[in-house]
Amino acid sequence: xxxxxxxxxxxxxxxxxxxxxxxxxxxxxxxxxxxxxxxxxxxxxxxxxxxxxxxxxxxxxxxxxxxxxxxxxxxxxxxxxxxxxxxxxxxxxxxxxx
Amino acid sequence: xxxxxxxxxxxxxxxxxxxxxxxxxxxxxxxxxxxxxxxxxxxxxxxxxxxxxxxxxxxxxxxxxxxxxxxxxxxxxxxxxxxxxxxxxxxxxxxxxxxxxxxxxxxxxxxxxxxxxxxxxxxxxxxxxxxxxxxxxxxxxxxxxxxxxxxxxxxxxxxxxxxxxxxxxxxxxxxxxxxxxxxxxxxxxxxxxxxxxxxxxxxxxxxxxxxxxxxxxxxxxxxxxxxxxxxxxxxxxxxxxxxxxxxxxxxxxxxxxxxxxxxxxxxxxxxxxxxxxxxxxxxxxxxxxxxxxxxxxxxxxxxxxxxxxxxxxxxxxxxxxxxxxxxxxxxxxxxxxxxxxxxxxxxxxxxxxxxxxxxxxxxxxxxxxxxxxxxxxxxxxxxxxxxxxxxxxxxxxxxxxxxxxxxxxxxxxxxxxxxxxxxxxxxxxxxxxxxxxxxxxxxxxxxxxxxxxxxxxxxxxxxxxxxxxxxxxxxxxxxxxxxxxxxxxxxxxxxxxxxxxxxxxxxxxxx
Numbered sequence: 001x002x003x004x005x006x007x008x009x010x011x012x013x014x015x016x017x018x019x020x021x022x023x024x025x026x027x028x029x030x031x032x033x034x035x036x037x038x039x040x041x042x043x044x045x046x047x048x049x050x051x052x053x054x055x056x057x058x059x060x061x062x063x064x065x066x067x068x069x070x071x072x073x074x075x076x077x078x079x080x081x082x083x084x085x086x087x088x089x090x091x092x093x094x095x096x097x098x
Numbered sequence: 099x100x101x102x103x104x105x106x107x108x109x110x111x112x113x114x115x116x117x118x119x120x121x122x123x124x125x126x127x128x129x130x131x132x133x134x135x136x137x138x139x140x141x142x143x144x145x146x147x148x149x150x151x152x153x154x155x156x157x158x159x160x161x162x163x164x165x166x167x168x169x170x171x172x173x174x175x176x177x178x179x180x181x182x183x184x185x186x187x188x189x190x191x192x193x194x195x196x197x198x199x200x201x202x203x204x205x206x207x208x209x210x211x212x213x214x215x216x217x218x219x220x221x222x223x224x225x226x227x228x229x230x231x232x233x234x235x236x237x238x239x240x241x242x243x244x245x246x247x248x249x250x251x252x253x254x255x256x257x258x259x260x261x262x263x264x265x266x267x268x269x270x271x272x273x274x275x276x277x278x279x280x281x282x283x284x285x286x287x288x289x290x291x292x293x294x295x296x297x298x299x300x301x302x303x304x305x306x307x308x309x310x311x312x313x314x315x316x317x318x319x320x321x322x323x324x325x326x327x328x329x330x331x332x333x334x335x336x337x338x339x340x341x342x343x344x345x346x347x348x349x350x351x352x353x354x355x356x357x358x359x360x361x362x363x364x365x366x367x368x369x370x371x372x373x374x375x376x377x378x379x380x381x382x383x384x385x386x387x388x389x390x391x392x393x394x395x396x397x398x399x400x401x402x403x404x405x406x407x408x409x410x411x412x413x414x415x416x417x418x419x420x421x422x423x424x425x426x427x428x429x430x431x432x433x434x435x436x437x438x439x440x441x442x443x444x445x446x447x448x449x450x451x452x453x454x455x456x457x458x459x460x461x462x463x464x465x466x467x468x469x470x471x472x473x474x475x476x477x478x479x480x481x482x483x484x485x486x487x488x489x490x491x492x493x494x495x496x497x498x499x500x501x502x503x504x505x506x507x508x509x510x511x512x513x514x515x516x517x518x519x520x521x522x523x524x525x526x527x528x529x530x531x532x533x534x535x536x537x538x539x540x541x542x543x544x545x546x547x548x549x550x551x552x553x554x555x556x557x558x559x560x561x562x563x564x565x566x567x568x569x570x571x572x573x574x575x576x577x578x579x580x581x582x583x584x585x586x587x588x589x590x591x592x593x594x595x596x597x598x599x600x601x602x603x604x605x606x607x608x609x
Contacts, residue, residue, distance in 0.1 A: 017477055052500060082431055083430070
């Protein structure tokens with residue numbers, strides 16, 4: 001396990017997270033994430049042989065609802081929140097993809 | 099000070115305000131105007147509010163006064179409420195204290211907002227918090243920190259710091275917070291008020307801006323346990339719009355507050371409390387346990403052998419969930435979008451590997467929209483979920499989460515079962531603003547006593563239990579059985595009836 005991250009590793013994680021870090025931030029995070037993970041490393045000491053993971057503590061789910069159409073957010077209302085809506089077409093507009 | 103009657107304590111509780119309005123001793127409009135005047139007078143020093151909705155609140159209060167017969171019997175009629183700024187309010191800016199959502203106006207209400215308003219409450223504003231509820235001191239707000247009403251140069255706690263400060267400073271008798279790792283209880287403790295994190299699923303999360311979905315829960319902050327019980331009765335119950343909301347019936351929480359602690363068994367995890375707790379905090383907790391014992395409770399030792407893993411488990415699980423939840427902020431559907439071509443990407447950074455304009459827009463939007471702690475957690479969460487590290491970190495943390503859950507289940511069941519587990523809410527009183535901002539790991543360690551209630555989903559409450567020599571509040575945390583907030587609140591209320599720690603107002607109120 002890496003106690004400290006290289007600049008390349010930080011860049012790779014940032015790419016996965018869709019974050020454009022500036023170089024100072026990259027260096028800072030390389031050190032801080034290393035420290036945090038070194039601390040978190042102690043979980044390895046716990047004996048978890050045969051222990052199932054807990055992803056959720058929900059004990060009882062609400063019963064299923066009927067599969068019926070119900071009103072939802074109006075399209076124009078939803079589009080109004082967008083940084084660059086194409087109201088007439090009913091789309092979210094984004095920069096060039098290809 | 100404004101004209102409001104705030105010289106004695108009873109007049110600033112949820113119950114007393116509600117009863118005054120119900121009996122027409124005061125109109126909802128007068129109550130609302132007084133609250134707004136207090137906010138105007140004190141908030142410049144506290145910075146507890148991101149947004150105050152004076153007109154909307156007065157319109158709402160006026161509506162209650164005009165159609166009083168329809169509103170009279172509602173449980174929170176005329177009560178001014180402040181909402182943490184991560185709960186969606188239709189037509190009212192909801193920012194999560196982030197640049198990413200600085201101008202976001204939700205097109206819908208959170209379920210808790212609907213329930214509060216149906217109960218006759220009057221929302222007066224949205225409170226400052228750590229950005230996306232990530233932090234322990236409120237210093238991660240993009241709009242600047244909240245100041246502790248007891249000492250303006252100190253933190254109010256986080257992340258619901260604005261909500262705790264508004265109640266402590268008597269601006270509103272009730273506020274809602276959300277709690278992912280202690281974010282209701284810790285600021286309540288550091289500000290000398292009551293904060294309740296209900297059982298996971300007890301209160302709908304629909305309309306709550308998500309941080310870590312398996313841990314997040316909404317709850318009340320108030321001056322008394324009775325007020326928290328009154329509010330929980332309004333907030334609790336299943337919601338078809340939140341699949342994790344629980345179908346369990348909602349009892350009358352205020353009826354459970356008998357003042358009787360006799361026969362209650364309170365577990366004390368002494369081994370856990372032996373190190374790293376401030377001496378004044380330790381003394382206050384010991385005295386609080388003596389008080390409960392004098393009221394007829396039995397103190398017993400409990401073992402929570404995996405409690406020491408709670409912080410690492412929490413920060414692995416919560417950051418993993420956060421990295422996934424916050425992927426939605428991409429500048430497409432709502433919130434901030436970085437303008438194209440305004441910033442050149444440095445070599446070796448993420449954007450240089452993405453040639454399409456869309457990819458650059460995503461990366462720049464997120465770089466400029468998120469603050470440092472949010473980015474740090476997204477990075478950490480992305481790493482622990484990535485191929486090659488998932489089993490070692492995320493899966494392992496989830497397995498240890500099971501062990502922590504089993505510790506608590508064991509304490510709460512069997513012939514030696516306890517009714518509640520007691521410990522400090524925070525290992526230390528409020529520290530000075532700026533004192534810990536440069537060391538994220540030291541900041542994380544502050545959550546040592548609060549994160550387990552989130553990992554296990556159990557209900558937990560913080561109650562004022564003392565002051566340091568310099569006048570900073572200290573809080574006692576009680577953790578209860580799943581979906582048994584009634585028993586938990588009964589015990590907390592019995593303690594509060596016997597003590598006066600909740601009564602003094604901070605100096606800023608008298609000033």
